[in-house]
Every structure is written in C-alpha cells, then in structure tokens.
Amino acid sequence: MTTRLTAHEQAPSFTLEDAEGNSVSLSDYSGQRVILYFYPKANTPGCTTQACDFRDNLASLQSHGYQVVGISPDSTEKLRQFITGQDLTFPLLSDPDHAVAEAYGAWGEKKNYGKTYEGLIRSTFVIDEEGRIEVAQYNVRAKGHVAKLRRDLGIDSATER
Template identity: 60%
Template sequence: MTERLDIGSPAPDFTLLDQDGAEVSLADLRGRKTVLYFYPAAMTPGCTTQACDFRDSMGALQGSGYRVIGISRDEPSKLAEFRDRDALTFTLLSDPDHAVHSAYGAWGEKMNYGKVVEGAIRSTVVLDEEGVVTLALSNVKATGHVARLRRLLGIDA
C-alpha cells in the first residue's frame, strides 16, 4: 500500500494525457489551487455520482479559486466519452499504469464486495498555487464527498 501524502509536502510531479490526448503536467497546474480526485473507473455508478457532484459544484469551487481534475486508469477515449455523456466541465486525466495513483497514495489494498483487492482508492488531494499539499483525503465515499470537501475548504453552498 502506498503512503498518503503529508500536508505541507510538495505534490509528486507527473505528466498524463487528458481526455483529448493532450499532455497535462503538475507544472501546468501551478498558479491556481487544484483539487485532484482519484476514482476507480469512468462511467460506473459511484464514479458518475462523484463526477456529477463535482460538475454541479464547479461554480462554487471555481469562485473560490479551485480547478478540479479527475484521475483514473481509463484511456483518454473513454474519458472523453465520460465527459461528453455526463457534461463534465473539468479535466480528466488517464493514469493507465497507476503510477500517479501510487505516488499520491491512491492505490493499494481495499475491500470490494467483501474481498481484499488491489486497486484505485477513491481519494482527493488539494494543492495550493505552488503545488503543495493542503488537504489529503483517502478512502472517501462517492456520495456526499464533494459536499464534505466544500465544508472542509470553507466553500459555501
């Protein structure tokens, strides 16, 4: 199991492809607060609920200076389909070998239908404008997570 990131530590560097096949690097995110959320698989019920909650909260998040980026192991083409199907208004990144998941503490053993499996751990990491971790939440629930995150960040409804 990978370690969770410590508050105040620099975020691990990465370069991944987005839903359109364009490269996005951690360096590209500097200058603005960023919510990175890791989810198991595009277009599954829980991941759709969580993505739509982020979509529906974009006004409040952006109004407080945050951008949202979702990261899963899905290929860019599937991420594009997910974005289009659910009218998602934020970037989705593809991490097919789960290296970024691992670096951010979002990969490891978890319970799935009563069995221990290795896979993506639904997690959220918030970065400041310099790429420093300000909040790290692991093993979050899909339903209600965005509302909880907004409360923790002091963002009104």
C-alpha cells in the first residue's frame, strides 16, 4: 500500500529535469507557495484538459501567491512537445523512474476496465512557503479539478471579475 501524505507534513524534496533539461528542485521555490500536481501522461485527453485548466487559471493563481508545477513520468522531449502544443506557461518536470511520485504517494495500484496495475495516481499538493503540505488530494478528476482546488483554497473566480 502506498503511503499518502497529509497536511502539515514536510513535503519530500526533489530535483528533476524540466522540458529543457534544466534541474529544478522543490527548494527553488523556498518562500513561495506551490501547487504541485502529478499527471499520468502528456498529450492524453484528461492530462491535456487538466494542464490547460492550470494554464488558463495561472495568472489568477499566481496573483494569489501560488506557483504551479506539473510532474509526470514522461521524457523531457514529450514534455517539450506538450508545452509547445498546448502553450503551457508553467514548468513540467520529468520523473521517469517515478521516484518523486512514489515519495508523494502518487504512484501505486490503479484499476482500469477491471485490470489492476501500478501507475501514476492523479494527485495535487499545495505546499506552503516553509515546504510543508497544506493540501494533499489523491485520485483527483482531470475535468473541473482546478475549479475545485480554487474553491478549496478560497480563490473565488466570481470575486475576480
């Protein structure tokens, strides 16, 4: 059974490559709030919906003090294609051996069409300025997730108009 993180725990540190091959660490965001989300595979319908939702809400999230970072097992080349094809404006990181996903409890048993297998569990974490988990959400739905997260964080889009 995968160990899941909960609020107030220290977020596991990591260093992964972004789409351009640059090393990005959680510590690079020290003093900032981060929305870290794990998604299974670039350029698939659900992952595209979720990424575009984050893209479309990025300015609002950033105006409330949040940075967005996506992580998947995809190669840096796949990430580059995804960023370019969807005009994504936030970093995507490659976790090919899923070690970071495992550390966050976002890798484990999944079921699809009656089959059980190991894979990435769509998950989102909000990490505070000191590197502690504020929110840990597992098995999130791709569609509507960003709107739900905004509500959970008290960011009401109606008040921004």
